Amino acid sequence: METKGSVEKGKKVGSSTFSAGQMEALIALCDTFLPSIDVSQLPVDDLSAIKFYETSASMAGTPRPVSVMLKEKLQHPKIYLSRLALWALSTWIGTFILCGRLSLSSHFPYFLRFSQISLQKREQILLSWSRSYISLLRLLFAAAKIFTLLVFFTQVNEKEENVSWKAIGYCGPDPNFGKQKFSPKKVEKIPNQRSEGHQEQEDSSKDDLFEPLYKGIMNLNQPKQIIFDKLEKLGFPVSTSHSKNPKIKSFNSSFVIKCDAIVVGSGSGGGVIAGVLAKAGYKVLVLEKGSYFSKKDLTLLEGQAMDQMYLGHGILGTEDMDVLLLAGSTVGGGSTINWSASIRTPAHILKEWSENYNLELFESKLYQEALDIVCQKMGVQSEVEEEGFNNMILRKGCQKLGFPVENIPRNSTSDHYCGWCCLGCKDGKKKGTTETWLVDLVDSGNGAILPECEAIQVLHRRNDKITDRRSSAVGVAFEFQRQGVKEIGFVESEVTVIACGALCTPALLKRSGLKNPNIGKNLHVHPVIMGWGYFPDTPSSDVIWPEADKKSYEGGIVTAMSKLTVNPEDSSYNAIIQTPSLHPGMFAALFPWSSGLEFKTKMSNFSRTSHIFALARDKGSGTVTNPSSISYKLDNADEENLKKGLERVLRILAAAGAEEIGTHHGRGRTLKVKEASLEEFEEFVKEESSRPVKNLSTPLCSAHQMGSCRMGVDSRSSAVDSKAETWEVERLFVADSSVFPTALGVNPMVTIQAISYCTAQSVLEVLGRKRYI
Numbered sequence: 001m002e003t004k005g006s007v008e009k010g011k012k013v014g015s016s017t018f019s020a021g022q023m024e025a026l027i028a029l030c031d032t033f034l035p036s037i038d039v040s041q042l043p044v045d046d047l048s049a050i051k052f053y054e055t056s057a058s059m060a061g062t063p064r065p066v067s068v069m070l071k072e073k074l075q076h077p078k079i080y081l082s083r084l085a086l087w088a089l090s091t092w093i094g095t096f097i098l099c100g101r102l103s104l105s106s107h108f109p110y111f112l113r114f115s116q117i118s119l120q121k122r123e124q125i126l127l128s129w130s131r132s133y134i135s136l137l138r139l140l141f142a143a144a145k146i147f148t149l150l151v152f153f154t155q156v157n158e159k160e161e162n163v164s165w166k167a168i169g170y171c172g173p174d175p176n177f178g179k180q181k182f183s184p185k186k187v188e189k190i191p192n193q194r195s196e197g198h199q200e201q202e203d204s205s206k207d208d209l210f211e212p213l214y215k216g217i218m219n220l221n222q223p224k225q226i227i228f229d230k231l232e233k234l235g236f237p238v239s240t241s242h243s244k245n246p247k248i249k250s251f252n253s254s255f256v257i258k259c260d261a262i263v264v265g266s267g268s269g270g271g272v273i274a275g276v277l278a279k280a281g282y283k284v285l286v287l288e289k290g291s292y293f294s295k296k297d298l299t300l301l302e303g304q305a306m307d308q309m310y311l312g313h314g315i316l317g318t319e320d321m322d323v324l325l326l327a328g329s330t331v332g333g334g335s336t337i338n339w340s341a342s343i344r345t346p347a348h349i350l351k352e353w354s355e356n357y358n359l360e361l362f363e364s365k366l367y368q369e370a371l372d373i374v375c376q377k378m379g380v381q382s383e384v385e386e387e388g389f390n391n392m393i394l395r396k397g398c399q400k401l402g403f404p405v406e407n408i409p410r411n412s413t414s415d416h417y418c419g420w421c422c423l424g425c426k427d428g429k430k431k432g433t434t435e436t437w438l439v440d441l442v443d444s445g446n447g448a449i450l451p452e453c454e455a456i457q458v459l460h461r462r463n464d465k466i467t468d469r470r471s472s473a474v475g476v477a478f479e480f481q482r483q484g485v486k487e488i489g490f491v492e493s494e495v496t497v498i499a500c501g502a503l504c505t506p507a508l509l510k511r512s513g514l515k516n517p518n519i520g521k522n523l524h525v526h527p528v529i530m531g532w533g534y535f536p537d538t539p540s541s542d543v544i545w546p547e548a549d550k551k552s553y554e555g556g557i558v559t560a561m562s563k564l565t566v567n568p569e570d571s572s573y574n575a576i577i578q579t580p581s582l583h584p585g586m587f588a589a590l591f592p593w594s595s596g597l598e599f600k601t602k603m604s605n606f607s608r609t610s611h612i613f614a615l616a617r618d619k620g621s622g623t624v625t626n627p628s629s630i631s632y633k634l635d636n637a638d639e640e641n642l643k644k645g646l647e648r649v650l651r652i653l654a655a656a657g658a659e660e661i662g663t664h665h666g667r668g669r670t671l672k673v674k675e676a677s678l679e680e681f682e683e684f685v686k687e688e689s690s691r692p693v694k695n696l697s698t699p700l701c702s703a704h705q706m707g708s709c710r711m712g713v714d715s716r717s718s719a720v721d722s723k724a725e726t727w728e729v730e731r732l733f734v735a736d737s738s739v740f741p742t743a744l745g746v747n748p749m750v751t752i753q754a755i756s757y758c759t760a761q762s763v764l765e766v767l768g769r770k771r772y773i
Contacts, residue, residue: 017071021090021113022083026067028115029089030057032122033148035596052167053600060163062152069147073313075628078139078321085140089114098137099125123595130593130666130696135320138696142321146589150315153603154303154585162584169551169607170584173300174420211294213331213434216442218450219292220480220489224255231257234448235283253477253490259283260767262476262493264455264508267333268752269736270499271433272374275440276760278447282767285448285491286441287478289500290330292451298424302583305423309337311503311627318622318632322696323525324590325630326703327503330424331451334501334749335432337422338703339557339581340410341747342380344371345754348572349744357741358713359722366758374753378411378431385415388555390579392547393535393610395560397652398577405562408578411749412556419554422581437753453480453489458496458512460729473732495731495763499756502705502738507626509709509719514728518719522710523622524743525632525702529642529693530580530590530613531649533658534605551607557581558747562652564614564645575614575645576746577652580701582611590664590699612652613701614645617745624708634700639693642700647689654681665691665698704748706737723762724755731766735759 018026036056044050057063070082088094092111095103102121103112114122129141156162156172165172220227228238237258260282263274270286278284291308299305306314311329318325328334345362354363361367384407387395398405410416412430421430428435441447455478460471473496478489498505506520537548562577582590587606593599602609622632646663653661654673662670668691671684693700712718715727724739726732735756737748744751 018067018083018086019090022086023063023067024115025086025089025113027058027063028117028122029086029144030063030066030148030152032119032126033057033145033593033596034060034062034152034600035119037597037600046167048166049604052164052604055163057148057152060152060155062148062155065151065155066147069151069313069315073307074315075312076317077319077629081136081140082143098129098140100128102128119596127594135695139321142696142699145593146315146324149588149591149593150585151303153588154301154306154583156301156303160299160301164584164603168584168603168605170553171551174418174426210296210428212439213292213442213449214294216438216448217292217331218448220450220453220487221482228255231448234445236285236448253488256490256492257285258492259285260493261285261495261497261763262287262491263497263499263735264476265289265333265499265501265504265736266331266433266438266449267328267499267501267736268335268433268749269333269501269756270497271332271335271437271441272753272756273497273499273733273735273760273763274447275433275437276757277763277767278441278444280764281444281446283446284441285450285493286438287453287455287476287491288331288333288449288451289454289504290328290333290451292331292449293336293424295424295426295428298426300420300423300426302423302585305337306585309424311501316503316627316630318630320631320696322634322694323527323632323700323702325503325525325705326701327501327627327705331449332432332434332438333499336424336434338432338749339747340412340416340421340430341558341578342375342378342409342411342750343746344375344409345744345751346572346746349742353741357711359711359741361722361755361758366761367754370754370757371750374750374757375409377436378750378753379413380409380411380750381414382407382409383414384556384559386417386555387559388417388419388557389535389547389550389552389608390610390612391556391558391560392550393533393656393658394562394577394579394612394652397654397656398560398562400655401651403562403648403652404565405560408558408561408747410556410559417555419551419557419581421557423583450478450480453478455498455500455508456488456511458498458508458729458732459490460512460732463730470728470730472730495733495766497733497735497759497763499735501736502708503624503627503630505734505736505738506624506708509726509734510625512729514726516715516719516727518710518715518717520624520708521621522707523624523630523632523705524618524620524707524740525622526615526704526706526743526745527618527634527638527642528580528613528615528701528703529646529664529698530611530701531646531653531661531663532591532609532611533653533656534609534660535657536605536659537608552610553581553583553607562648564641564648573617573745574641575616577612577614577645577648580611580613587611590701592662592664592666592668610653610656610658612649614642614649616641616645617743619743621707624705634694642693643689647685650685650689654685663688663691663698665693667691667697704737704744706740706744706748707742709734709738710741711739712741724759725762733759733763 034057037053129137263270266288309330311327316325328337350362416429457477460473475492563573564575565573618638620635624630709719
């Protein structure tokens with residue numbers, strides 16, 4: 001089936017960032033993944049479904065945002081290859097090199113450009129790339145697939161609608177909150193933010209209770225004097241003259257703010273320390289690279305949320321794209337967009353870190369108190385009033401097979417039936433740092449949060465003692481934009497805390513001159529592999545699902561969990577089984593593709609396709625130079641644990657009543673469960689769970705990154721000491737998941753907060769105040 005005028009229409013929406021030839025190739029590439037399908041021979045009669053099948057990627061305007069993504073947004077060491085590939089595909093010789101004999105024609109001119117090749121042959125070419133022995137071709141296929149499908153299924157028109165959503169059973173943003181117009185969040189747009197020439201309002205806004213951080217957000221895009229007045233009113237001296245400190249003087253900053261402690265990052269690590277220090281009476285500033293998004297203005301649109309609330313616009317990957325990475329980059333960090341799972345540090349992990357790494361903290365009374373305090377702060381509880389579709393299937397399958405299954409503690413109320421929390425929590429029932437520790441910071445009157453400010457360097461000076469080779473941190477230089485122009489500011493502080501996350505903290509420390517070889521090493525990612533099952537909402541043979549109204553994207557994201565244990569007598573486990581949050585964009589980006597027709601048919605089942613994943617506590621590790629340069633190698637033991645987990649996932653889906661099951665493997669098969677014999681089922685499960693998971697054969701994902709500045713008792717094997725202070729620089733602490741000695745094995749939020757709470761006690765000692773609880 002050929003596309004219907006897609007190239008011509010696509011040219012009109014093309015971006016000028018690429019040449020006409022490159023855009024022509026990109027349009028053809030996008031339309032190969034998502035062509036216009038003639039439905040006259042298909043059993044499709046619903047108007048929305050007909051429109052979905054007949055709409056190609058270029059008819060929907062997909063190539064333009066894809067081109068912008070490739071040219072402007074993505075930072076990856078191999079992104080140049082995609083641009084080079086588009087150039088090659090715009091020429092006949094380049095097309096022949098990349099596509100081989102399938103690009104040849106029996107008629108003059110014999111050699112064709114990619115856009116001149118028939119759709120059927122283009123589909124064959126893409127499949128050959130996905131299975132090629134040449135790694136760069138596999139990478140090209142994976143990148144093109146992810147970008148095209150993610151954009152197509154998340155882009156919206158002026159009415160916040162997508163051409164596919166009704167056909168695939170997706171309602172868009174949570175209808176419980178209605179649809180609101182989206183506008184990028186700038187703090188001055190919140191009521192009561194004064195503008196130049198207006199008297200600042202002293203009254204408390206009606207929105208203050210709903211937006212508890214309102215008074216503490218300082219947007220530096222406002223006129224300087226307004227910001228200076230606000231900061232000084234909170235007790236932060238500001239100077240526009242250069243500091244006498246030579247380190248600061250050498251840095252050409254627009255102004256200098258003084259405080260007791262500067263915290264870089266506002267997530268589960270930075271938020272805790274900022275709240276504890278401010279409540280103890282110290283003046284604390286929080287720098288956050290991401291933007292601030294008020295609850296009342298969250299759109300819950302997948303594409304916009306990923307673009308603006310996730311690191312790397314929601315598309316990060318290792319250098320070979322073997323692992324796709326998700327990390328928060330907004331006020332509240334990962335706690336703002338995570339899935340609510342609030343699991344205490346497992347006992348066997350505490351024992352391992354204490355005994356094998358000589359870190360007494362993890363079997364101390366202080367750490368146990370910290371776990372209690374952070375869980376109480378977040379309102380952690382395990383009750384679920386109504387379970388969502390995915391977790392209901394996980395629980396039912398486990399119970400039927402006799403597999404262990406348990407409730408997952410969450411930092412949200414038992415009635416929090418929300419599948420959109422990965423896009424921000426609109427009702428505030430999820431108690432991330434924006435609802436807890438950062439509120440303490442603001443309510444104390446001792447703190448402020450500076451969003452859209454990226455720390456570029458920690459400045460430190462040599463100590464006066466000749467025998468002391470260490471230096472002391474004196475503050476942070478940061479970059480921000482004022483009316484589109486970049487400026488530099490500086491915060492002078494007694495103590496500096498870095499809490500940028502395991503992907504960003506190492507880069508900042510290295511830019512700041514720290515040389516410890518462990519900085520950026522030992523990165524763990526908790527690799528995840530998924531299986532899926534289709535559960536029709538109408539009776540099928542002898543299977544009737546009474547929950548026909550439930551959708552895969554609704555309800556609590558993770559409320560049930562099963563542990564895969566090889567040795568039942570061992571308290572540790574090889575993998576955990578949970579459910580993901582997959583809205584249409586990420587669902588499409590991860591789901592296997594073999595042809596445009598087959599893919600659109602599978603996407604039509606989106607709302608009743610359940611996903612379950614296996615997560616491994618990885619022994620393999622990687623290196624992070626910066627978020628756009630991450631290498632990672634999966635250990636053989638990790639691969640085996642993922643395979644064992646995937647086997648269990650397939651069995652759970654089948655036991656729960658799935659009509660069809662499959663995986664994300666590029667060469668994977670699917671199975672109609674009720675039509676298969678027991679022997680056929682066992683053969684299928686064995687075959688699909690035995691397939692290799694490396695080298696882009698199947699997409700691996702990671703929402704947990706840790707260990708890149710690990711804690712230890714020896715500078716030769718760790719980046720920070722047992723109090724999370726860097727070995728090279730005094731008064732410089734790290735407070736995020738990068739300090740984990742090893743991979744954790746479960747969702748890390750509670751562990752990050754507990755360690756950071758303990759680190760806060762060490763910071764208080766440095767500042768001269770007794771321990772605070």
